[in-house]
Every structure is written in C-alpha cells, then in structure tokens.
Amino acid sequence: MRPVSRRVLPGFSLTLGYSLFYLSLLVLLPLSACVLKATSLSPAEFWDAVSTPRALAAYRLTLGASLAAALLDAVLGFLVAWVLVRYEFPLRRLFDALVDLPFALPTAVAGLVYSSLYVPSGWLGRYLVPLGIETYHSPLAIVLVLTFTGFPFVVRTVQPVLEALEPELEEAAAILGASRWQTFTRVLLPPLVPAILTGFALSFARALGEYGSVIFVAGNLPEETEIAPMLIYARLEEYAYAEATALAVVLLGISFVLLAAINLLERWSKKYAA
Amino acid sequence: MSITIRDVSKRFGASVALDGVTLEVPAGGLVALLGPSGSGKTTLLRVIAGLEVPDEGSIHYGEENVTNLPARQRNLGFVFQHYALFRHLSVFENVAFALRVRAWPEERVRERVSELLHLIRMEDFGPRRPSELSGGQRQRVALARALAAQPKVLLLDEPFGALDAQVRQELRQWLRRLHHSVGVTTVLVTHDQEEAFEVADRVVLLNRGRVEQAGAPLEVFENPANSFVMDFLGRVNVFHGRVEAGRLFLGGLEVPCPDNLHGEPRAAAVYVRPHELDIDGEPNGLPSLPARVLHVNPAGPVARVHLAALEGNLTLQVEVTPERWQGLGLKVGDTAYVSPRRARVFLPDYAI
DSSP states (O other): OOOOOOOSSSOHHHHHHHHHHHHIIIIIHHHHHHHHHHTTSOHHHHHHHHSSHHHHHHHHHHHHHHHHHHHHHHHHHHHHHHHHHHOOOTTHHHHHHHTTHHHHSOHHHHHHHHHHHHSTTSTTHHHHGGGTOOOSSSHHHHHHHHHHHHHHHHHHHHHHHHHHSOHHHHHHHHHTTOOHHHIIIIIIHHHHHHHHHHHHHHHHHHHHHOOTTHHHHHOOOTTTTOOHHHHHHHHHHTTOHHHHHHHHHHHHHHHHHHHHHHHHHHHHHHTTOO | OOEEEEEEEEEETTEEEEEEEEEEEOTTOEEEEEOOTTSSHHHHHHHHHTSSOOSEEEEEETTEEOTTSOGGGSOEEEEOTTOOOOTTSOHHHHHHHHHHHTTOOHHHHHHHHHHHHHHTTOGGGTTOOGGGSOHHHHHHHHHHHHHTTOOSEEEEESTTTTSOHHHHHHHHHHHHHHHHHHOOEEEEEESOHHHHHHHOSEEEEEETTEEEEEEOHHHHHHSOSSHHHHHHSSOOEEEEEEEETTEEEETTEEEEOTTOOOSSOEEEEEEEOGGGEEEESSOOSSOOEEEEEEEEEOOSSSEEEEEEESSSSOEEEEEEOHHHHHHHTOOTTOEEEEEESOOEEEOOOTTO
8 A cells, every 4th residue: 555645735756856956966066076176185285275375365355345344234234124114205115126236236237337436537436535545446445345235135134023023112112211222222123133143144145255346346456455256266367276176165164154154043033033 | 190181182194083182090090991993092092101292282190291201201101902022031021121221230120020920920930031921921921011110100002902801801800909909090991891891990981082971880881971982882772763841752662751851852862771671572561662583692691682673674682681581482583572671862962
C-alpha cells in the first residue's frame, strides 16, 4: 500500500529538487569555484595577496565608507519612514513610491548623475568644492553615492513596524507622565530598533558589494579612493586571477558574517511583531 | 478630586462631536458615559484626559482649570480599549513606567509595583511579556499601570469591550471592588447599558454630542427623560397613538394617561417595556390588544414572547415569568390579549 500524502498541494519532491539544483548551479558552484581558485595559492601567498597595503587600504575604505553610508541611511531612512507613516500630505503616495527608485535604477546611472552633480563644475560641486568639501574623487563622494543606493532598505524595514505601532502607545506614555523625549526613547524607539538594525545591515551589505556607481565618482586611486571590488577588477586586468579570487574570498567571508547577523537580527525583531 | 465640565464643544471638521456638554463628576464617584457609537462619549473622555483640546468650554479638576494643561501634567490614569501596553517591556516595567519617568528610586518602584501586582492578583507575572497574557490579564495590567502613580482621576475607554462575556462580567465586579478600595474619581465610557448600570453609581447618557440625561441607574431607567433614553436603555415596544384629556388612544385601545391633561388631541409615541406588558388567553375586561403569538423563547429567567397585533402592522415583545407562560397554555399561532401595566408617553418636541 502506498503511503497517503497528507499535503494539500502535490509536487513537493519535484520543487525541492528544482530548488536545490538551482541553488547549486547559480550560487554554490560559482562560490566554490572562487574558493577553489584561491586555494591554488599557498597559505603564505594567499596571505600576501590579501594583506598588501593596497588591499588593506581598499578594505578599510570599503568597510568605512559602507559603514558611514549605512549609518546615514539608518538615520535618514528612519526619518523618511516616520514621515510617510505618521503624516498625511499631498503626493505622499508618490514620495512613498520614489523611495524604491534606488532599487530600480541601474547603479551606473546613479554614479553618472552623482558625478555630474558633484564635479567641481557641477550643480552642487561648484558651491561645495570651493568651500573645501571634496565631493569628487574622494571618500566622501563614495559615501554619498553609497547612501543613495542603500537608502530604501531602512525605510522599507522600518515602515511596516512603525505602521503596526498604535498611536495610542504615545498617548499612553504621555498620560503616564513621560516627556516627548522619554516617549521617543522609551516607547517608540525600542520596538523599532530591530527593524532599524536589519535595515542598517542590509544597506551595509549592499554598500560592500556596490561597484557600478562608485567607480564613476571615486577616482579609483590606489590606497586612496580604490574600493575592494575595484581592486579585484584591477587584479583581473593584470591577469592575477588567483590573487583576485583571494580578495574575493575575503569579501565573501565578510558578506557571510553580515548575512548571519541579518538573520539573527530578523529573528530578534520578530519577537516584537504580534 | 471632582471633575467639572462646562459647556464643552468639540468639532472635527464639519461633524460636531460634543455640543455644549456640562457635567459634574463628584470626587470619588464612578460615572459611566453611555451612548451609541458616534455619540461623543469617547471624545468627551479624551477631552477630560487632555488628549483633545475643546473648541469651547472648560475642564476643571477640583478648583483648578486644566483646559489647556497637557495630558502628561494632569496626573491621571487612562485605560485604553485595546490596552496599549508597551510590548517590549515586561509586565513589571509596564506597571513601573509612570514611576520610572518620574525618577522614583529603585526600591520604592519595586515596592509600589509589587503592591499593584498584588492588587490585580498577578504577583507572579512581573517578568512576563504582554504577548504572553490573556486579554483579561492584559486589561488588568493596563489598569495597574494607570494606577501606579496614584492618579487623581481614572479614565477608562470601553475597558472591557474587547473581552469575552464571562471575563467581562468578572472584571466589572472586580473594577467595582477596586474602585471601592482605591476611591479614585473614575469615568468609564461604554456603549453597553448593562455594564454602565452594573458598575457605575451615576450614568450619563450621550447622544449626538449632547447629554440626554444624567442620574443614578435606577432613576434613569425608571424615569427616562425622553424617547432616546427610553429606547437606548433596553428593549422597548413603541406605539403611535394620540393623547387627549388624560386618556391615551391606541387604535381601539384606551388607557388612562394622567400626565397629559391637554384638552386637544396630540400625536404621541408610547413606550412600553416588554416586562410592563401582560398577556392573557381571554379578554379579561381590561383594555387590551388582540395579537397572534409568533415566537416564544421560554428558556431563561423570563419567557420572551413575540406577537403580531391582529389590527395594524405592529409587532409586540412581551416578557412574562416562565410560570405565568406555562399557566397560560398558549401555543404559537394562538390569539392572546396584551395589556399594558404601565406606559410612558413622549410627545413630539414642538420646538422643532
């Protein structure tokens, strides 16, 4: 007698097989190839390849600029989410839709637009550069463009949690004698922190991998404005494939750590959804 | 501390939520604001709390005019219909919230919170999260939180509305006892007539932003000021007839009506509660309406009988004791004779 399937929809084994095949072909295979290629170097060679001053400067810049951009996004994204959820104003839905623009826009376009705005002769650059604010071919330029590409993440993670917070909570806090600042820090912010952190981690991860927009504004000077993905590209152009993959493995490691952190944060934030 | 509301009006855009409400809540009293949805009862509570500012009129706590005092400076307790507990805080910290923002020393906070947890019989629930509690427990925590800083005034907005019938019943009793032991001036909003009568020592009936009647539950129930109050407080039969020289005429029925001695006939609406109608199997000499029995629900403390009058298009609700119903031996489809023991007559308002 055949065992009776208790599932409502058929085809579990087929879809599971497809999922695993897809995952292997498109994700695991290239990643293992990358790691395999890197292992063609001896441990000492690997270490040399990933710890040159130029590589260290590139990690520092990538991590630093991504962190700065993600922090900016956390603050700006929170404000935008707050305004979109708590206030009614004309064209609110249009603004809401515009938030997703950095998701849809090819990042190269963003890079081109930013570079044309911030070059010394650009609309904004002509005022900022004379003031000594280097908005072109500088780490600041990288932070600006990364802030743009990572912007939607915090808005989109905070928005639903904020919508679920009843305005009554603020009234309850006020009636219990809390000042506005106490209401914000003790009642509103704590339930939002996991969502803000998740959004922060997502835009940080996005910024680490961002390449297309950065190359237009950074200038890509080794040890100054060269980000890690750019360095990998430079190594490839030198036909130093093994060294390039060694750098890629380091970036891969950082990405994995971040993804794990994001998952933990999401699990944590679910405690507040109910 | 007593609360005085003087000529308070509040509009939201074109709609009038409160229209010249004047009301006195005695110190230590428990007053229920009762009315249908949209009657302005919640707006009135929010104005008392300082969550809304009235367009006109003033609010006084005792002698103090608090009309423009923000809610957080009024030292009051407020219980929301959906609890509004802080989900990220434990039961203990929820109750302690008002004390923490007042920067009470840790030791006094612990003392006061455990006192309150004892009061709501939830001593062991301090470390739990609100999400781990039942609805009734959440509402009790919300009440303890409201009482923590020893408020002068306690306001409750439909506090038991979201709970099931049995829990609601228990919490009403408990609220009464609590009010008795704490003695804080309390205002409760409800749309449930039974709840208002059971809990409050004074009931205020609101309709379309106006106070229709205020008084003790029995007083309001027995002497409704107008047809709205009569209609809102429990089931009622409405007849349309006329009054003339102290007599009331309803179709073929004629009953004495000594309150209305006007010489000329006037149209009148007559309100009779189901328990104020009597049923007989035979005409018994008293003025009565013949009617056909449509449906009977004999279960419960009273037998509820629905009848259709033989003349005119009129349905009647009658409540008699189950023993009386048994004794009559009537069945669905039989003809019975319905006579009023008491009727209230409301003449249409000629001012309109």
